[in-house]
Amino acid sequence: MNRAKGDRAVKNENMIFPRGTVLRIQRMSVEDGPGIRSTVFFKGCPLRCAWCHNPESISNTPEIHWEGHKCIGCLECVNACPDHALSSTDNGIAIDRSKCKGCLTCTEICPSTALEAYGGTMTASGIIREIDKDRVYYEKSGGGVTLSGGEPTLQPAFARALLKELKEHGLHTALDTCGQCQWETLESLMPYTDLVLFDVKAIAPEQHKDYTGVTSTLILENLLKLSEFMESTGMPGSLWIRTPVIPDHTANPVNIRAIGTFIREKLIDRVERWDLCAFNKLCTHKYEGLGIEWGCRDLDLVAEDEMERLAGVARKVLEKPDMVFTSGQLEKPRLSLITGGKG
Ligand code: SF4
Ligand code: SF4
Known part of the structure; x- marks a missing residue:
């Protein structure tokens, strides 16, 4: 076979059996949407969040x-x-x-x-075969499959093929996105997506750039377009907002109030819930293995009472307290030594 024919054959095969670069499939996940889920982590991300919990997902190659x-x-x-x-x-x-x-x-x-x-290369059908092993858990718990990363919209053809195949298998689908993509890409995934988990880290463009390397402009534009699209088409069926709560970065009342105000004024009828997700350091060994200095390595976890205070701000600004949820590892209050009596 000559080179041109060979290249064409590979391209055709990729169209018939779409392949993508996947970091891993996490089974029994309970934090990426409703019920028990499998989360497929895509490789490649357009953001460089200072606190990134999955540094091994940033590069788009193994x-x-x-x-x-x-x-x-x-x-x-x-x-x-x-x-x-x-x-x-x-x-x-x-x-x-x-x-x-x-x-x-x-x-x-x-x-x-x-x-x-x-990471490595997988086909959509290969992923479905893995995921089907836990079908009974999805059915019993109201769960399904979440595409996360990294950023799934960086591999749009593969993400679309996988979501479509999941729907054909009768599974609930969720897309976890940072929103930094062309609107047309996001739109093209919606017919096969039941739930979007949309990350909003900050509203102010420059503040967002400080935290992630890009401004919030395109992300918020896409979020508003998604909200309009939901209203006109009913797709996706549900929208959740997720905010990482990171000490010295996003974890302050001004930031939480700004995000809450954006949700209340522009999205309130479309958003089903807002998750405040606490910083964790479980990824420290990944930075070490990759030989990357991690600037957030010495940050403390979010204190329990601080998270409650921020959740209180969120509940107050939304005026719908039941919409706000918190998750993640928190610093417990230190017991103070009580002294008293004689002595
Ligand atoms: S370290 Fe050498 S052998 Fe290992 S992946 Fe890189 S080039 Fe290949
Ligand atoms: S030296 Fe260590 S890392 Fe290298 S092949 Fe041997 S066991 Fe593996």
Whole structure:
């Protein structure tokens, strides 16, 4: 087969069996929509949120990472790397990412899974086969499948094919999006989406840029268009807003009040609930494995009473208290030593 014919054949195959770059499928998820769900994490994200909990989802290609506690020091990987991107140092195996071409030879040769890749290519049908294993849980709990990431709208053809196939399998579908995409992309996914989980981190454009690397302009435009689209077509059936609550960033009453005011004034009849999702540090090892310095590593968790205060602000501004929910790991109040009596 000549090169042009070969390329055409691959393109046709991708149209028949759409493929995408997926980080992982998380089963038994209870925080990405109603009921028990499977969440499909796409790779690739247009934002660079300072607090990102999934740094391994930002790049749109598979990435290798090294876990020292699994390494037996055989140096098979160093010898096998065709691009001399690996070396043995006092701190273990060092990865020179400027040399790494992502061939994954090292992950295949490593006997102890100390070197592994984040992400890989999957077809929509392959994902459905995985997801079908938990169908009974979705049916019993009113759950389904959520596309998250990363950002699913960065792989629109694949996201559309997967959502369509999920609907054909009779499953409830949710799309978790940061909203930073062309409106036409979002619109094209709606016929197959039951619920949109739309992230709103801040309203002020420059503040949003400080936190995420992009302004809020396109995101809020898309949110308003989505609301109008819901009104005229009934698609998606439900819209939830999600706000990450991050100390020193989004976790302040002014920001929460601004988002709440936007929801109340422009979206109130369309939004079903607003989730305030607390910062967590469970991702610290991922930053270490990827060799990335994480600026939020020393932040404290949100204190329980602070979260209650912010939820109180949200409830007050919406004037519909039942719409506001909180989730995530919180810092418990420290018990103070009570002294008293004689002595
Ligand atoms: S091949 Fe795996 S176990 Fe051996 S040195 Fe490399 S990372 Fe460690
Ligand atoms: S993925 Fe390939 S190029 Fe990158 S370090 Fe491993 S063997 Fe070397």
